[in-house]
Amino acid sequence: MERILTASEMKKADDYTINTLGIPEEELIIAAGKAVAEEIKKHKRGGRVLVVCGKGNNGADGRVIAEELKKIHGFSVFLYDVALPKPELLSAEYDIIADCLLGTGLNGAVRGECERLINKMNAMSGYKVACDIPSGLNADTGRPQKVSFKADLTVAVQEYKRGHFFGDGIDYCGKTVAKDIGISIWGDFPYKLTDEDAAAYFKKRKRNVNKGDFSKAAVIGGSKDFYGAPVLSLSSLMTMIGGAGYGYLYAPESYQNLYKGFNPECIVKGFSDDGANMTFDETLAKNLNDCKAAAFGMGLGVTKGVYDELCDILSVYKGTLIIDADGINALSLYGKDVLKSAACKVIITPHMGEFSRLTGIPVDKLKEDPIKYAVALSKELNVTVVLKDAVSVITDGERVCVNVSGSPALAKAGSGDVLSGLIAGVAVREEPFEAASVGAYVLGRAGEFAAKERGDYSVTASMLPEFIGRFIAKLEE
Template identity: 35%
Template structure:
C-alpha cells in the first residue's frame, strides 16, 4: 500500500452521495463535478501512457460512465487514441448526449474488448453497486480482466462493494484506482486491496463527512527517552500464556514478551505454566520468567498468583499460546474485574472472552482487544467477515468501552468514537506468531501512551517492521515472527 495514503480521510458511499447532493444544493452543477472527476481521470491516464498507446474507456449508464465518456473526450482532444465501449442499454440522457458527441467527433466505438490496448479505464459501476453483475456487465468485467492491459478503475473497481470491500464473482481487478473526494472504505476492507491496486485520491472540491482516517507516521510517534531515566520509567509488562498442549505455544508467548522488550518496555516478565519450566528456562534470556500454577498442561486459575503478577504491572498481555484451558475464562474475568493497568487481550484470551463478552462492562482496567476478523466474529456475531462494516466495529468498542483493533490486511482501530485505518504491512505477516508480536508491541507502547494512541502506534510500527523484514529477506513467503521482531528496533 503506497504511503501517499497516510493521513487520508476515509468515507462511506452514503457520505459521499450526501456531500455531492449538498454541493449541488449550494450551486455546484452535476456537470461541473463530472468534469472535475473526468479531468483527474484523464491526468492519471496520461501519467500511465503516451500518445502511441491505445486507450479504451468501458462505460456504464450512470455518472461513473459519464466520468469516463467526458475523460475520453478530453484525451481525444489532446491527440490520444481513446476509444469507448458502452455497456448496457440504460444510459442516462447525459450519457446519450456524450456518446452522440463523441461519435460526431470521430472517437472509435467497440462492443468487444480485444488485446492491444495499453490502458483500459473501468467506468462501468460507481459506488452504488449492491448486486452481482450479470449479463453484458459480467462479460465486460471478465474481458477487462483478461485484456492484458493496464487497468485503471474510476472511483471503485466495478464489482466491488464500496463500503465493505466485498468482491462479487465478476469484479474488475485494477492496477490503479482513481477514487474521488476520499478513500472509500471498501477499497481497504474485505477483498478491496486485492482488487483496487494502487489507490490515488482525486480531490474534486467538495466537502464531506469522513467515517475515519488512515493512520500516518505522525500519529505513531513515541515519547523520547530522557537522558536520565531508568527501567521503571518505561513500564513493567507481564505476558501471560503458554500451554503444554500446543507445541508452538512456548515460542508464541516468548515472541510476545521479546516484542514488548524490543519495543521499549522497561521490564518484561513472561508468565507461563509451571509444568513448562524446562521449555522456557533454556530459552528465555531477554525477559524475566514467572511460573504460574497449572493443571493438565494448562494454566490453572489461582487468585493469589494472579494478584501477585498484576501488582505493579503497567500492562498485561494475555492469550498467546494459552490453548483452550478450562480456567482461561476465569483468569481473563479476574483480570478484567481486578487489574487496574492496561490489559491487552489477544489470541486464546479472546476465545475465552467470547464465552461472555458482557463481562467487559465490569472492567476495572483499560482494555485493548486485538482480534483478527474471525476472532471478532466470535465476539460479535453480527459482524460479517466477508462484508466487514466499520460501524459494527465502532459500536462494539463503544458499547463495552474498549479500544479495539480488528486485524486484517487493513486493520480497523477504534475507541468507539474515532475510527482509524492502518494500511502498513505486507502479506509476509500472514503467519502464526505475527499477532503475538503486535500484542507485545501494544503492551510496551501502552506503558508510555494512552490506550488508543498506543494501539495506533503499535499497528503502524508492526506493519512497518514487517515491511522491512520482507524487504531485507527479499521475500513475502519466508518471513518469521522473529524476523519482524528484529526490525522493531527502528520503530521510533
Template identity: 35%
Template sequence: MEKKYFVSSAEMKKYDRATINDFQVPSLVLMERAALETVGEIEKRFGKGSRVLVVSGTGNNGGDGIAVGRILMQRGYEVDFVLIGAEEKYSEETRHQLVIIAKYGCTLKSKIESMEYDIIIDALFGIGLSRNVEGIYKKCIETMNSISGFIVSVDIPSGINADTGAVMNAAVKADITVTFAFEKLGHILYPGCEYCGEVLCKDIGITKESFRGEEGPRVYSYADRYREQAAALMPARSRGGNKGTFGKALVIAGSRNMSGACELCARSAYRIGAGMVKVVTPEENREIIQKNLPEALLSTYTDAEKTESWKEFLQDLKESMKWADCIVIGPGIGKSGTASILFKYVVKESAKPLVIDADGLNLLAESEELQELLRTLSLKESRQIIVTPHVAEFARLYGCRPEEVKKDIISKTKELADRLCCTVVCKDARTAVADYMKRDVYLNATGNDGMATAGSGDVLAGIIGGLLTQGVRCREAAEAGVFLHGRLGDLAAERTGRYAVMAGDLTEQLKYILSDEGKRR
C-alpha cells in the first residue's frame, strides 16, 4: 500500500539536516533544486515577458524565493525583488542568494511599490512560523492578496502554521503551493488547506533515506489514485466462496422513527462485500426494513421494561452474536433505558469484533465501567474494537470541548485510542485514525463537504463493519473504510454536485468504485 506522508515542521527540518549533514548534499544545492522545480510550474502556466513580484523574508524560504526570481529573470521574465525584514536576521543561504542577484545587477526593494504583476512569488515565511503575523509582515501579506496576479507560495502559504493549518492572524491565499520532499500537515488540515490552492510536492533530493533507519513521519495517508487504492484496500475475494465465506455482520441499530440509520448501515455492510447481514432493531421498524432491505435477516424487540419476552429476545441476541463475525452497534439506537441495557449486554456478552458508533458512543461516554471493560476486553482477550465518534461525540468521550479536538485532532485521536485501548476514528473534515498499538496516525484526505449530511456516519460504520466481517484487521478496516467512504463522497459529488449529496448516494457509489476492482484469490 503506497503511503503519502504529512510531516511536521520539526520532522521536515530533521530530514533536511540529515540530507545536508549525513549525505553531504549542500543546502544551496537543495535550494537551487527547489527553485528550479518552482520555476518549472510557473513556466507551465505563464510565458516569457510576464511581470513577476518576488516577496521574500529573511529565512531560507526567502532564499528559495530569490533563487526562483533570479532563474525566471534569466529565462526572460520581468522580475522585481522585495525583501521584508532586518538584515541582521538574514540566513546564510539567503545572504548568499542576495549576493548572486546583486552580481546580476538586480535591485532589491524593501516594500511592494506596484500592484501590476502577473505572478507573485510568496516566500515571506516558511514552515517555521510559530507566532502571529503582525506589523509590516501582516501588511505585506494583505498587499499580496490584494494584487490580482497569480500567487505561487513556496513551500507553504505565508501565515499558515505548518503543524496545525492555523491562520496566524493573516495568511497568503495562494493559487498553487509548491512544496518539497513531503507535504506538510498545514497543507491538509483546515483551514490551512483552503489557502494553499493546488499543492504540488516536488522531489529535490530529500528522500526516505533521511529517516536514517528511524521510524518515519508520524502522520500518513494513502496516495490519490483511488481506483488502484480501492482494489488494494479490499480483502481477497474467492471465486469459489459462498455467503458464509464472506462473513456475517450483525447490525444493532435504529429506534422508533429512526429506521434509516439501521437501513443505511446494513446496506453499506452488504455493498462492501459482507455475505450476510442481520439487523436487530425495534419492532416498529420491521416493515420498513423488510420492504427496503429484503436481503437482510431481521430480529426485532420491544422496550425491555414493557414486555415479558425480553429474556427470550436476549437469548436470541446471544445466539446472533455467536453467529456473527462482527457486530456494529449504535446508529440511531437512542439513549433510552432499553438502548442502555442492550448496549451493555452486547459489550459484556460477546468477544466478537465490535464497531461502536453514534448513540453507542454517547452511552459509552456516560459509563466509566464500560470504558474500563473495553480496555480489559482489548488487552486481556484481544477483542477488536473500533469507536467512530464525530467531533462532538469524541469530546464527550475524551472530556474536553469540541474546539479542542478540532485544534489538535491528531494527538487527541491517538490519546483516546491509548486511553480506551482500541482503534479510534475521529470524524471531521479531515478524519484521523489511531490505535493504541502504533505510534503513527492515519489522516484521511478523501471526501468533501457534501458528506456533511445526516446518515453519512451510519454508512461509514456499515463499511467498516463489513470489512471486519470479511476478516480485515481492526486498524486496516478503519483506515480502508474511511478512505473508501471519502471516495464515495467524491464520486457522489461529481454526479450530483456537493449540495445534493445524501447518505444513500454514498452507498450507491460502492457499486461503481468496487466494480471489478477487488483482488481475487
C-alpha cells in the first residue's frame, strides 16, 4: 500500500522531521534531488537536459538534480535559475525538461515570470519531468491553473499527493512515482493498492478442494428494457476469480428463459415482475441467505417495487449486499435511511451522478474533495462506499483506499455492472471494505490490460471478464 497525503499533511511531516528529529533540511533537499535524478536516469540514458529552478525548496531540489545529472555520462545539463536568469537557454531544444519551478506550497495564481516559463517549457518537445508536483497544479485537488506544467513523469518527493491523481492531476502528472527521502510519516492516511497488495487476496488454492468449499454469490437485476446489465455483472462473477463456487442470477420471471441462454455455468432463478419491472417478491430475500454475497440493482429500473424488494432484503439478508445502479437510484427516490438499520453488510457503488442524487451535493462540489464526502456518507449510513470516477474512493468511514488503476477504456456503459459482480465474487470471503478495494483495483488493472491489447476506443464491458481472468492469473504466478 502506498500513502496519499495532502500538501498540509506533507508539510507537517517535513517540519517534524527537521525540527523535532533534527534532520537538516539541506540533507532532505539533497536526498530529493538525488532521487529525482536517479529516476530520470531510469527513463532516459542521456541527452540535453534543461532544469528550470524557482526560488523555494523545489528550486533547491532542482539545483541538486542538475549537479547529479552532470556526474552521469551522457547527460549535458543546462540550469535556468529564476534568481540568475539566462534567457538564451529558453530558445534551445532539449531532450529532457525538468520542472522545479513551483512546489506543493503554491498559493495564488501563476503569473508573470513563472507563467512565461511554464508556457516555454510546455512548448518544448522533449521528455518532461516534474519534481514533486507539476508547477501550477493544485497538490490537493489536481486542479490546474490557467497555465500549468504538463509532465510525462512526475517524481513525488517522499509520498504521493492527492493532486497527483484527482481532478486533472492524473493527466498533468503523466506517470507518477514516489521516492522515499527519509521524511518521517505517522498516522493513517488514504492509500492506493499495488499488484503485490492485490496478490495477497488471490493466493493459489489448495489442490484438495471442490466447488462447495467456495461459497455462493448472486446477481439480482434485469428488466424489459435493461436485460443486459445483470449479464455483465454475472460474467465477472462467473469468472470465479473472487472465490465463489456457485453463481446465481435472479432475473424477471417473464424473461427467465432468455437469461438461461447467456451463461451455462450459472443457476438462473426468477423474481416476480409485471411484464416489465420487478414487483415485490416475498421469497427472494429469504432465498438469498444461501449466498454469502449478492449484487442488486443492475438494470432493474427505478420503481416502488424495486425499492420495496430492496428494503425486504436489507431487513433479512445476512451476507454482504452490493447495491448498484437502479438500486441506488431507488434509494435516492424513495429514501436512503433504510440502510442505517440493515441486517446485512452493505456496499454501495455510486458514480458521481448517482452520489449527487443520493446526497443532493452537486457533482462539481463533490469533485473538490471526493474523500471528504464519501467518508461522510459512509459514516451517516453505516455502509462501505465506492465513489466511482476516473479515480475512485473506497471507504468504510475510517479507512480510505484511492483506486488509481484503470484506463479511459473503462469509460463505457456496463463497466460499473462488471464491477458490481466482481466485488460480489470477492465479498464471499473478504470483508466489505477489502472486497470493494480489491475489486476496484482488479477491474482497473483489467481495463489497462484490455486497452494495451485493444486500445481505449474499442474495449467494451463484455470484454472485461476475460482480462480480469488474465490479470488474476498474473497475480497467481
